[in-house]
Amino acid sequence: MAKKMTIIMFSDDMDKTYAALILANGAAAAGMEVTMFFTFWGLNLLKKGGLGKLKLSKMNMLGLGRSMVKKRMQKQNVASLEKLLADAKELGAKLIACEMTMGVFGITKEDLIPEVDDLAGVGAYIADAKDASINLII
Amino acid sequence: MAKKMTIIMFSDDMDKTYAALILANGAAAAGMEVTMFFTFWGLNLLKKGGLGKLKLSKMNMLGLGRSMVKKRMQKQNVASLEKLLADAKELGAKLIACEMTMGVFGITKEDLIPEVDDLAGVGAYIADAKDASINLII
Amino acid sequence: MAKKMTIIMFSDDMDKTYAALILANGAAAAGMEVTMFFTFWGLNLLKKGGLGKLKLSKMNMLGLGRSMVKKRMQKQNVASLEKLLADAKELGAKLIACEMTMGVFGITKEDLIPEVDDLAGVGAYIADAKDASINLII
DSSP, X not given: OOOEEEEEEOOOOHHHHHHHHHXXXXXXXXXXXXXXXXXXXXXXXXXXXXXXXXXXXXXXXXXXXXXXXXXXXXXXXXXXXXXXXXXXXXXXXXXXXXXXHHHHXXXXXXXXXXXXXXXXXXHHHHHHHTTOSEXXXX | OOXXXXXXXXXXXXXXXXXXXXXXXXXXXXXXXXXXXXXXGGGGGGBTTGGXXXXXXXXXXXXXXXXXXXXXXXXXXXXXXXXHHHHHXXXXXXXXXXXXXXXXXXXXXXXXXTTOXXXXXXXXXXXXXXXXXXXXXX | OOOEEXXXXXXXXXXXXXXXXXXXXXXXXXXXXXXXXXXXXXGGGGBTTXXXXXXXXSSOBTTBOHHHHHHHHHHTTOOOHHHHHHHHHHXXXXXXXXXXXXXXXXXXXXXXXXXXXXXXXXXXXXXXXXXXXXXXXX
């Protein structure tokens, strides 16, 4: 049986999103079953056009601003956030949107990208994470 | 034997505290043994009246301020932080205060809420986490 | 076989670095195999002199500034960051620098402290973490 990984996507910082998507792709490419739970700020990532609006978690990263980080990433052959998300999906990763966050902030299913696999609550996360080998929250 | 979950409560941001307490309640409700270790900023959550003083990790969340977040949470039947903590305790979650943090910041047992189960150090965390199914730090 | 712990060092905040190094030391002292993966901001910690430049994740911590936190830590017999890192190494912890981050920000092996054990990518992390008992990202 394939080992599992879960990531709670709590943040919508650009740098954390890169890290999480790279981790998800790495795990999926290694044959793991990956589930990403998008909650609180992280739900922004699943909104249509959301990945294009992210900011760095600090004003600048090792001296670089947001657009420079994107350029440098590209130069190192790191895919864009949109491509990383598409790749993760293609490798079988599941994207779950937090129903509670949607309710609290008045976000509907129509606001979200079609790549979302399911809407769910904390119970679904616990059921998944309790048998997973790697559980992260970012 | 019940599966275990540990959460290191490093942060005292309101949004992260909501997320952590919802996760703790979800796990405890699913029959897991939950232990929360409060350290660094997170120790503020265990101070008398501490849960009433939290701020959001960002200026605003999806456009909403702190009091609006609380109102929206309530409207969606998400319990208050105080109620979530009480519920977690009732479901058997253990609350551990980090002794080192207390020493560093001159916080005494009398400063903490009576719901605290124990004062402990990193050794107790490791002993617990090494056999747990879900380990998170927030 | 010894149980394993991995920590992804994503942040270079002083308080988070203290917490992570204390956790790494606690796990290594308890006989666990510890691997720390330094990526994104966390790579700053491995740069020569990097540990001396860290800032708190918030303006102040429970009312204290950066130098006061260091003094209070010392008074409570918490070792300095440099000593904590050296101790972790001596207890067998492995320090891995993220190759991608190095490429993106033009950091070379010569910029890093000699204590670094290896340069690696996400594949190495997943291979390690999928069999570990404790996996954290900070």
